[in-house]
Amino acid sequence: MGPDPAPRVLGQPLVELEVVESTNLEARRLAREGRPEGTAVLAARQTGGRGRLGRAWFSPAGNLYLSVVLRPPLPPAHAPQLSLMAGVALAEAIAALAPGVEPRVKWPNDVWLGGRKVAGVLAELETAPGGAIDFVIVGIGVNLVTPVGGFPAELREIATSLQAETGQAPSRDAFARALLRVLEHWYNTLLRDGFEPVRAGWEPCSITRGLPVAVRSAGELLRGVEQGIEPDGALRLRRSDGAVVRVLAGDLEWQRG
Numbered sequence: 001m002g003p004d005p006a007p008r009v010l011g012q013p014l015v016e017l018e019v020v021e022s023t024n025l026e027a028r029r030l031a032r033e034g035r036p037e038g039t040a041v042l043a044a045r046q047t048g049g050r051g052r053l054g055r056a057w058f059s060p061a062g063n064l065y066l067s068v069v070l071r072p073p074l075p076p077a078h079a080p081q082l083s084l085m086a087g088v089a090l091a092e093a094i095a096a097l098a099p100g101v102e103p104r105v106k107w108p109n110d111v112w113l114g115g116r117k118v119a120g121v122l123a124e125l126e127t128a129p130g131g132a133i134d135f136v137i138v139g140i141g142v143n144l145v146t147p148v149g150g151f152p153a154e155l156r157e158i159a160t161s162l163q164a165e166t167g168q169a170p171s172r173d174a175f176a177r178a179l180l181r182v183l184e185h186w187y188n189t190l191l192r193d194g195f196e197p198v199r200a201g202w203e204p205c206s207i208t209r210g211l212p213v214a215v216r217s218a219g220e221l222l223r224g225v226e227q228g229i230e231p232d233g234a235l236r237l238r239r240s241d242g243a244v245v246r247v248l249a250g251d252l253e254w255q256r257g
């Protein structure tokens with residue numbers, strides 16, 4: 001993307017906290033109070049950081065924990081497109097702030113660097129009584145400074161940070177500002193032009209494109225070769241029998257290395 005102006009909506013206001021259980025929970029609390037789209041929560045650390053699929057998100061001081069309230073005029077079925085959009089924005093912000101790295105996206109919304117996960121997105125939707133979207137909290141965690149040996153044992157093989165990959169990391173504030181700007185650009189693009197530009201931004205960066213993958217979805221294990229993203233954000237897999245299947249949500253694994 002070209003140089004965009006400073007964000008006009010996202011991060012207005014930006015609530016900065018030293019410690020919080022989870023910026024997603026805090027942003028949800030504010031959204032339920034009726035705070036406007038763009039309200040964002042940035043914390044120095046989290047005591048109960050949440051990841052996808054009920055997992056915990058390792059949240060020591062020094063990394064980035066940011067959640068933004070969105071109130072998109074989209075049907076709830078389009079909500080998964082928002083987390084893919086955030087993944088593309090996140091990869092772009094990382095590439096801009098850590099020159100020389102090649103961030104890759106892993107469906108549905110992780111960012112990987114050098115074969116390890118550096119960032120993740122947790123998008124949480126709440127609907128109004130009629131069923132329309134009331135708000136979506138887009139929560140983003142980026143490992144800025146944690147050394148590989150500083151992660152809990154179970155993450156040490158798969159997690160990394162910008163500092164570990166590049167020898168330096170932008171400050172949390174600089175990263176948050178840049179991320180809000182890029183996120184606003186992609187959010188506006190999605191609302192104005194639909195999902196196609198996001199899909200086109202995602203596919204060349206996909207870490208599993210053309211590779212055999214397994215996706216655990218609704219208790220089922222689906223295997224196939226990753227064939228890209230469908231116009232609605234679903235993952236397209238070609239099974240060994242040639243059938244093409246769509247996966248809307250799940251946990252994707254592949255043979256790394």
Ligand code: BTN
Nearest residue numbers: 022024049050051052120139141
């Ligand atoms: C994942 O990859 O599982 C998603 C991780 C999302 C973590 C971020 S950190 C800021 C926000 N607050 C949370 O509790 N979770 C998200």
